[in-house]
Amino acid sequence: MDRRSFIKSAGLAGVGTAALAAPAIAQSAPEIKWRLTSGFPKSLDTIYGGAETISKAVSDITDGKFQIQVFPSGELIPTPQALDAVQNDTVEATHTCSYYYVGKDPTFAIGTAIPFGLNARQQNAWITEGGGQQLLDEFYGQYGVVSFVAGNTGTQMGGWWRKEIKSVADLSGVKFRIAGLGGRVMAKLGAAPQQIPGSDIYPALEKGTIDAAEWVGPYDDEKLGFAQVAKYYYYPGFWEGGPAIHLFVNKAKYEALPDSYKAALKAASALANDVMMAKYDVKNVTAIRSLVGSGVQLRRYPNDVLEAAYKATFELYDELAAENANWKKVYEPWKKYREEAYQWFRVAEYTFDSFGYTMQAKG
């Protein structure tokens, strides 16, 4: 065989080899491009950043073969329609709070946070190792999606108020922007809860269309400038002790992934979970100092407000359990974990925190 025919046949053989090898390569590492709509604007880099963390990790892990393109809320799909968009496969995924969908079913709140619920660690524990994942995915499955815990903000602040709240009576008729089931609790206390997207809160508060608004915590709230239009910054956001942010993926699209990509998605979500919490726990530390330094007045909700809200909350949960089978199924095991976890956390964890904080307060 001369050189020319060798090259020619080598070329042919090369094509043949490639053609034979391709299916196996394609199965194990196909090129996949997904679109993800975030529940948040790009300006809120920490919470929006959760989806970017997932996207980057999945791409890095798969050598760029599995690409998830992240879009801010509203660029493709507004947040309220994101879950439908994933169910309908308009986009493959959304990274958002499940409690934005309480209008469909209040059970959506449990996966993120419900009033006087779990703190961040307890919420993670209940979902990932305490049986929550299975219960939630059974429920989310009715909407054609699967979920991954992929972020947390920690206990949020209780909102910006234009006037001080000295007792429950001061809540009467007050227009308060609040998310999730917190609004239903506030309504039981006489307030008029408002559903307003993040970007519209500032002008509403400035004009006095609303009297108060809660958003997230110091870092995000400082970005939105609320301190300029409401002086009193209340805590704690008792309706959001440890809100989890979820990655929701179209179930059929998820199931069609190669196992290695499924594993990458799971690990990337855990990374986003860690990174978001850590970012908040660093950035809020700086932001609260900056806010207080600029004259913001920190206020703890008075005990009678907290106690009335606590009572109203568990009344609401019992009402929901009586009327909604989905709620009952997810809530009851959640409540059992909450009661037992509180007992344990009160021992070592809380005593450690409490003693350290007390020593600091003493100077």
Place this chain on the structure above:
Amino acid sequence: MDRRSFIKSAGLAGVGTAALAAPAIAQSAPEIKWRLTSGFPKSLDTIYGGAETISKAVSDITDGKFQIQVFPSGELIPTPQALDAVQNDTVEATHTCSYYYVGKDPTFAIGTAIPFGLNARQQNAWITEGGGQQLLDEFYGQYGVVSFVAGNTGTQMGGWWRKEIKSVADLSGVKFRIAGLGGRVMAKLGAAPQQIPGSDIYPALEKGTIDAAEWVGPYDDEKLGFAQVAKYYYYPGFWEGGPAIHLFVNKAKYEALPDSYKAALKAASALANDVMMAKYDVKNVTAIRSLVGSGVQLRRYPNDVLEAAYKATFELYDELAAENANWKKVYEPWKKYREEAYQWFRVAEYTFDSFGYTMQAKG
């Protein structure tokens, strides 16, 4: 060209193609086998399980190409020699507490936990987003390793005592098995700290060779059966508010990994970090109930013990800063984060926990 010569040349060409293609394939997804020595026995499934979580995730993500075989402490290498073994490349990795190596340098304690330090969330935050990772890796780099946070136990319990501790005076001469820098604080309070591997604690406590011993928390401690030989179970483990468990990897071996495997290792470590904390936060909840149900007496360390320990702790830190440049370099920014983080956590997070736990205690 007849069929025979085609096949023959195709075969040659095939070899040629493979030889040309191989380097690219090998670079992007080589078969790699590592050995990891855990700092823990297999019987402690939660903390030992951290390495298994990493191993499984990395294997799943890479379709089995990157294998990390996990060995229990002592099977290949005893825990005290594990760091040397990674540095010398006897094994590629260990999953362990950095504070087991305070004998080399007390600075090793900071990456895991130091007395009256950070809780689990704060420790994660400081390391991953607060500048800690860079400081720690600079220090660990002196030992030829890189680190990933890959697990946490939460605030540990304060140990099993054969007699009650009513004041600092009761610590005098007491032989107490304790890990990390906690021993140096206990020594300042008059106790005689003991370094004893986990498996030897039970017989030592039973025979009265030691008077008390701390290990981890309810779930692990129940497995080791300490309740049978010491009745009083103290809290909190003030020397371990949120101990991080690390994956340490030989630096040269890590740097030789393809980027995709580095990304897989990072995400798998985050997964282990989440899963271990969640497992403890579910299993301890059950174990503390079981222990108390079987007659274990829970006791909070008296305030005078905690206050004396707190004072001794910060004296120790100042001594270390004066004599050890590594300590000073890592400790000072850590301490700044601790002070500012405590201020923020006291606002929303602690008030949320505190109110919920108080309402539960009221019934």
